Amino acid sequence: MKIRTVTEDFIKDLLMKGQREDGRQPMSYRNIELKTGVIPNAEGSAQVIMGNTKMLAGVKVGVGEPMPDKPGEGNLITSAELHPMASDQFESGPPSPEAIELGRVIDRGIRAADMINSKSLGIDEEKVWEVFIDIYTLNYDGNLFDAGTLAAAAALYSARMPKYDAENEEVIREGNLGRFKIGGMVTSSTFGKIAGKVILDPDGNEEAFMDARITIANDENYLRAMQKGLGGSFSQKELETLIDASFQKSKDLRKLIISKVE
Amino acid sequence: MQRIVVPGEKLSEKQLRIENTITDANGTYSCILGSFDEQTLSLIPLEGLWQPRNGDTIIGIVEEDRGTTVTVNLNAPYKGLIISKFLESEIKAGDIIVSTIKELEKGGTAILIRPKVLGAGKLMSVTPSKIPRIIGKANTMVKQITDGTGTSVVIGLNGLVWLSGGDVDLATAAILKIEEEAHTSGLTERVKELLDNKKMV
Amino acid sequence: MGGGEKPQLIINGKRLDGRMPDELRPIKIEVGTIRNAVGSSYIEWGNNKIIAAVYGPKEALPKHVQDPERAIIKCRYTMAPFSSLEEHGRSGPNRRSTEISKVTKEVFENVIMLEKYPGAEIDIFVEVLQGDGGTRAAGITAASVALAASGIPMTDMPYGVSFGKVGDQVILDLNKIEDNYSDADMPIAISPRTGDILLLQMDGTLTPEDVDLGMHMVRKAGEYITKLQREALKQSYEKISEKYKK
Structure with missing residues (x-):
């Protein structure tokens, strides 16, 4: 029974004037805060606060077996949770299609950018590292795709890589440990379309009235994952403009991650 | 002198009758996070819910037209209900209205009258x-x-x-x-x- | 900690983390962590990091769970899959967390004035972001604060804390490694106003004398925990009052 704080007309009227309810330009992000190492028990972790959206990603590393067709390659398992404490729009129970979509889109970007090279995750012939990324929504106010990708990328980038003690078959998680080999650093930019106007980083009120959404994930050089969502559509010209915008925006996001880790 | 008090906190050694408190043999205790005035012995909630009364002006969001009645979300554990035949103009789901509580029914329903649709805002x-x-x-x-x-x-x-x-x-x-x-x-x-x-x- | 030899948990009267037998871990409580929630809090209790959030009262759904006389409480305690120093955990509820959710809910049925909201439900979420032993007690302590912050009327603010036994020594507030190798563990929740016990579980081997000693430690620690809960709630308001004092 979420009470919308703004009506559709109010948001649309503002957009026609090129304005947004929080005073932002159509193509700007909200203020972003990023903190790494927030969960010391996890091998890597990061909290992202984007406006009132708050997300937490944790990386755990374990030992598993390689896929039969990919000997010597490790596994990456990414999932997202829309925790019911984050909004009264989220319900307890099995993951919703929205949560699964969110987890899969973030996963694709990280995987395609080879952010963690799976070939570097082999231990021996029978064992490989399994890297779990869990992305938690703590408070929902729109744009979970970008906040989630940012949290996941920062958690991975800052994660310590455990060592395997083959003799005792033990994982050493503390002490003097290195980091994972990082390939492309992926971030994403999500755009919403309301009454024909396109905006970056829609907040919860804007998402409630959005006709279409597109998430564009890229690293420095290439597009790595995209997902168009909701019932509306984008023109090819819009797509081209937004791809350019995503490459532009990702520079700052990458800088932010690097600044919080080194 | 006002002070902030929390549930379970003692307000007085005496057994006083104040709204939002509980008394036992040892005294009077707050049941809410509130601001307590020791002179006037009043306890005002700092957070919390609305307790509806007849005649209250409310704002709500129209939820569903059920034919003879229209339900209204009041952002509270109470539901608003408008009897359709009392409607002076058309309202539809999603409309934001200002209205008055005519009476409260048992089980948390407020009967609303004189709904007026609010425009863009x-x-x-x-x-x-x-x-x-x-x-x-x-x-x-x-x-x-x-x-x-x-x-x-x-x-x-x-x-x-x-x-x-x-x-x-x-x-x-x-x-x-x-x-x-x-x-x-x-x-x-x-x-x-x-x-x-x-x-x- | 996989199997192996039992480490010596108390050396020269002190515990592995330097605490005395009746000493709590450091505790920090904040209010208002989850903006969308009606009330919320964040607690750091030693290495535990836990969020509690409250939604409601709202219409209880599905309808058949409604009680026409009073509100019902739904409680969901879960541990994040990255919360442990060891293996990745499974996300969502399991048998352990379902039991903890149930006993936590029963704690608050004692103190929330449920009769004020017939037909409604109150949701309490306790999410352990990092766990290091004693999470149910810390979660109850945090949930109390979140409930008070939500404005839901309560006759008291319960706190939780556990005690246990290592060898022949009764100790307060076991952390994970102590819990793993202890001879007994007994989590408790108490209503400080009445002194009544609202949650009690026990596992292991204790004498009646151990329980007396442990309960004494619990109540003494409880005075301090209650003080922290109250300060966390009052702080933000008092800061504003202070600013405008003439």
Whole structure:
């Protein structure tokens, strides 16, 4: 029974004037805060606060077996949770299609950018590292795709890589440990379309009235994952403009991650 | 002298009859997070829910037209209900309305009368216990906001406030300030300051 | 900690983390962590990091769970899959967390004035972001604060804390490694106003004298925990009052 704080007309009227309810330009992000190492028990972790959206990603590393067709390659398992404490729009129970979509889109970007090279995750012939990324929504106010990708990328980038003690078959998680080999650093930019106007980083009120959404994930050089969502559509010209915008925006996001880790 | 008290905190060694308290053999205790005035022995909630009364003005969102009745979301554990034959004009799901409670039914339903649809504007949700402060003594506070911003302000006792026209951002800022500082004195002056300063910019 | 030899948990009267037998871990409580929630809090209790959030009262759904006389409480305690120093955990509820959710809910049925909201439900979420032993007690302590912050009327603010036994020594507030190798563990929740016990579980081997000693430690620690809960709630308001004091 979420009470919308703004009506559709109010948001649309503002957009026609090129304005947004929080005073932002159509193509700007909200203020972003990023903190790494927030969960010391996890091998890597990061909290992202984007406006009132708050997300937490944790990386755990374990030992598993390689896929039969990919000997010597490790596994990456990414999932997202829309925790019911984050909004009264989220319900307890099995993951919703929205949560699964969110987890899969973030996963694709990280995987395609080879952010963690799976070939570097082999231990021996029978064992490989399994890297779990869990992305938690703590408070929902729109744009979970970008906040989630940012949290996941920062958690991975800052994660310590455990060592395997083959003799005792033990994982050493503390002490003097290195980091994972990082390939492309992926971030994403999500755009919403309301009454024909396109905006970056829609907040919860804007998402409630959005006709279409597109998430564009890229690293420095290439597009790595995209997902168009909701019932509306984008023109090819819009797509081209937004791809350019995503490459532009990702520079700052990458800088932010690097600044919080080194 | 006012002090902030929490549930379970002792207010007095005596057994007093004060709203939102509980007494036992040892004294009187608060049941809420509130502001307690030791002289007047009044305990005002700082957070919390709206307790509906007959005649309350509310703002709600129309949920569903069930034919003979229309249900209204009041952002509360109570549902609003309009009997369709009392409707003077058409309303549809998603409309934001201001209305009055005619009577309360057992089980948490409020029968609403004289619904009026509000047009384009901004709906804010504030802590219901702060609403009296936003209205002010004899409407002084809300009038001050309207005069200072040109925004028309409709207030629902259920904690919803409707803003339209004028400087909506400034009106929002003023209301948020009142909500945050509701338990302090000299607030009218400080809100006036806020409105005056912003206007000059 | 996989199997192996039992480490010596108390050396020269002090515990592995330097605490005395009746000493709590450091505790920090914040209010208002989850903006969308009606009330919320965040607690750091030693290495535990836990969020509690409250939604409601709202219409209880599905309808058949409604009680026409009073509100019902739904409680969901879960541990994040990255919360442990060891293996990745499974996300969502399991048998352990379902039991903890149930006993936590029963704690608050004692103190929330449920009769004020017939037909409604109150949701309490306790999410352990990092766990290091004693999470149910810390979660109850945090949930109390979140409930008070929500404005829901309560006759008291319960706190939780556990005690246990290592060898022949009764100790307060076991952390994970102590819990793993202890001879007994007994989590408790108490209503400080009445002194009544609202949650009690026990596992292991204790004498009646151990329980007396442990309960004495619990109540003494409880005075301090209650003080922290109250300060966390009052702080933000008092800061504003202070600012405008004449």
